[in-house]
Amino acid sequence: xxxxxxxxxxxxxxxxxxxxxxxxxxxxxxxxxxxxxxxxxxxxxxxxxxxxxxxxxxxxxxxxxxxxxxxxxxxxxxxxxxxxxxxxxxxxxxxxxxxxxxxxxxxxxxxxxxxxxxxxxxxxxxxxxxxxxxxxxxxxxxxxxxxxxxxxxxxxxxxxxxxxxxxxxxxxxxxxxxxxxxxxxxxxxxxxxxxxxxxxxxxxxxxxxxxxxxxxxxxxxxxxxxxxxxxxxxxxxxxxxxxxxxxxxxxxxxxxxxxxxxxxxxxxxxxxxxxxxxxxxxxxxxxxxxxxxxxxxxxxxxxxxxxxxxxxxxxxxxxxxxxxxxxxxxxxxxxxx
Amino acid sequence: xxxxxxxxxxxxxxxxxxxxxxxxxxxxxxxxxxxxxxxxxxxxxxxxxxxxxxxxxxxxxxxxxxxxxxxxxxxxxxxxxxxxxxxxxxxxxxxxxxxxxxxxxxxxxxxxxxxxxxxxxxxxxxxxxxxxxxxxxxxxxxxxxxxxxxxxxxxxxxxxxxxxxxxxxxxxxxxxxxxxxxxxxxxxxxxxxxxxxxxxxxxxxxxxxxxxxxxxxxxxxxxxxxxxxxxxxxxxxxxxxxxxxxxxxxxxxxxxxxxxxxxxxxxxxxxxxxxxxxxxxxxxxxxxxxxx
Numbered sequence: 001x002x003x004x005x006x007x008x009x010x011x012x013x014x015x016x017x018x019x020x021x022x023x024x025x026x027x028x029x030x031x032x033x034x035x036x037x038x039x040x041x042x043x044x045x046x047x048x049x050x051x052x053x054x055x056x057x058x059x060x061x062x063x064x065x066x067x068x069x070x071x072x073x074x075x076x077x078x079x080x081x082x083x084x085x086x087x088x089x090x091x092x093x094x095x096x097x098x099x100x101x102x103x104x105x106x107x108x109x110x111x112x113x114x115x116x117x118x119x120x121x122x123x124x125x126x127x128x129x130x131x132x133x134x135x136x137x138x139x140x141x142x143x144x145x146x147x148x149x150x151x152x153x154x155x156x157x158x159x160x161x162x163x164x165x166x167x168x169x170x171x172x173x174x175x176x177x178x179x180x181x182x183x184x185x186x187x188x189x190x191x192x193x194x195x196x197x198x199x200x201x202x203x204x205x206x207x208x209x210x211x212x213x214x215x216x217x218x219x220x221x222x223x224x225x226x227x228x229x230x231x232x233x234x235x236x237x238x239x240x241x242x243x244x245x246x247x248x249x250x251x252x253x254x255x256x257x258x259x260x261x262x263x264x265x266x267x268x269x270x271x272x273x274x275x276x277x278x279x280x281x282x283x284x285x286x287x288x289x290x291x292x293x294x295x296x297x298x299x300x301x302x303x304x305x306x307x308x309x310x311x312x313x314x315x316x317x318x319x320x321x322x323x324x325x326x327x328x329x330x331x332x333x334x335x336x337x
Numbered sequence: 338x339x340x341x342x343x344x345x346x347x348x349x350x351x352x353x354x355x356x357x358x359x360x361x362x363x364x365x366x367x368x369x370x371x372x373x374x375x376x377x378x379x380x381x382x383x384x385x386x387x388x389x390x391x392x393x394x395x396x397x398x399x400x401x402x403x404x405x406x407x408x409x410x411x412x413x414x415x416x417x418x419x420x421x422x423x424x425x426x427x428x429x430x431x432x433x434x435x436x437x438x439x440x441x442x443x444x445x446x447x448x449x450x451x452x453x454x455x456x457x458x459x460x461x462x463x464x465x466x467x468x469x470x471x472x473x474x475x476x477x478x479x480x481x482x483x484x485x486x487x488x489x490x491x492x493x494x495x496x497x498x499x500x501x502x503x504x505x506x507x508x509x510x511x512x513x514x515x516x517x518x519x520x521x522x523x524x525x526x527x528x529x530x531x532x533x534x535x536x537x538x539x540x541x542x543x544x545x546x547x548x549x550x551x552x553x554x555x556x557x558x559x560x561x562x563x564x565x566x567x568x569x570x571x572x573x574x575x576x577x578x579x580x581x582x583x584x585x586x587x588x589x590x591x592x593x594x595x596x597x598x599x600x601x602x603x604x605x606x607x608x609x610x611x612x613x614x615x616x617x618x619x620x621x622x623x624x625x626x627x628x629x
Contacts, residue, residue, distance in 0.1 A: 067520060094526035106517040111539035120535070121525045171521070 002040040003211050009037050009073035011059050031285050033059040035235035046212040048226030054282055056235040057215045061181045065097050095125045098172035102184040104164035108156040115152035118171045141174045162193035181213045219262050231255050234293040241319030252323045253298050365616025371609025379424040386418035390575040398592045408594035420602045422575040431556035434494030442502025447533050450510025468500040473562050480568040494556050505548050509541035550614030554607045561603050577603050
């Protein structure tokens with residue numbers, strides 16, 4: 001049963017025009033951060049979202065929680081369409097959907113004590129009947145994320161980055177949500193702390209039966225965390241599949257390039273490994289390339305790629321892929337009709 | 338834990354060292370002494386002043402002497418006593434005026450900056466229109482409509498300074514509202530007013546405190562200007578600006594004391610506020626502090 005389902009989500013951010021452009025009536029241009037994506041996350045599953053910076057992963061994560069309103073498309077949560085939900089109902093629902101932010105330095109209000117920061121969620125959703133009961137819950141949660149309960153009266157600037165990220169995790173999970181978006185939650189931490197927190201997230205996921213949307217550009221962590229992985233490029237999915245699909249037999253040229261860029265611990269393997277670095281930069285999302293968005297950088301580019309956008313279709317081994325190399329027939333048919 | 342057990346006196350000591358430790362810090366100390374001096378004058382005026390400020394106690398225009406340190410004015414009133422009592426009006430009007438400006442300007446700035454959209458545009462337009470008026474002229478216009486009295490003068494001063502608070506707060510809010518901790522609060526399900534009060538307000542407050550202390554000096558001058566022009570407190574209540582006005586009529590008869598002493602009182606009060614606010618500014622604004 002799917003807990004979260006996104007259908008045809010688009011998010012276009014208008015580009016600010018100068019006064020001259022407004023007067024000359026230049027047409028409004030948009031940054032197409034997310035351009036028509038659909039996916040679902042089953043209850044208990046961890047869905048990984050990978051891609052370069054600017055591919056729209058973070059925007060997608062915000063849209064799922066309706067922290068950003070989508071330009072188009074529908075969001076379903078727990079079988080309910082929440083796209084047009086009023087702000088009061090949406091607030092109640094936020095208990096069930098939480099987010100862990102990327103930058104633990106910026107995610108905590110510098111003027112709020114740690115305890116109050118965590119308690120605010122409990123206050124909003126009326127969890128725990130008395131203040132002392134809430135305090136007890138918070139101390140338990142602090143201990144669960146391996147922090148001392150006496151951090152309760154400290155301010156964020158007194159803590160280290162790793163400690164703060166544990167606080168951010170505690171603040172999100174104390175509400176006992178069903179669904180958590182982890183937006184590059186481990187990206188800003190150093191390696192030893194990162195592996196500890198990854199372990200912690202895996203444990204908590206099991207304990208609390210959480211469903212995760214795990215956004216990352218660090219492919220190695222998805223290996224330990226994710227059941228399914230979606231690869232995004234310029235606001236669209238190029239490939240969605242299980243860990244085996246993506247890692248062991250990537251099909252899309254972009255996925256292949258990403259996987260080949262993962263560093264290997266063994267230098268011998270590293271030397272023998274062929275690196276497929278795509279040529280050039282990520283194109284401008286204001287004017288994405290025609291046809292397949294990856295075609296200017298793709299080593300296998302064909303004529304059809306330049307004009308026809310490949311649809312995301314199911315391949316024989318049950319993954320979803322958007323590439324003419326594998327869907328040539330259907331694409332040619334589209335062109336004919 | 339040991340580090341939590343800090344004595345209160347030690348904490349005050351640390352704070353004082355922060356405030357007064359550096360070179361400009363000592364200036365802050367001087368500023369705060371001047372401020373405290375004026376506050377004491379205002380509060381204990383009846384005990385400090387040698388005479389009743391509105392009674393005739395000597396001859397007209399007596400020069401400074403042993404009996405009348407600052408001399409007497411044209412009605413034979415003791416100028417020293419009038420200067421001491423005058424600090425009451427000066428301080429209470431400037432504090433009240435700035436407080437009203439703060440109470441109106443800050444919430445409007447918070448709402449305008451957070452909500453944005455057309456409300457923000459309309460409020461910004463109104464405030465900018467008020468801001469471009471020269472301060473004293475706007476105050477004169479408002480005071481002329483409202484008439485004399487402590488509250489009315491305070492309101493006309495507040496009108497001048499409200500846009501300052503509004504602008505500072507609004508721009509700060511516009512910057513802070515995109516911070517991740519504000520988004521985190523929204524993700525928790527916090528209501529708008531909770532986000533404004535608990536997450537945004539504490540983060541923009543330091544910049545206002547600076548404006549607050551700077552405005553006090555300005556407000557004091559505006560008050561003196563208004564009462565100099567006869568738009569202040571009704572006589573015979575002692576008031577520096579008014580005394581300045583009545584003193585300047587007798588400068589030609591060589592009665593310099595009638596204008597010098599109230600004038601000095603205004604200058605020192607404004608100086609004290611300015612020096613103090615400069616120090617506060619540096620304390621709360623680390624980028625300036627590091628430059629020295």
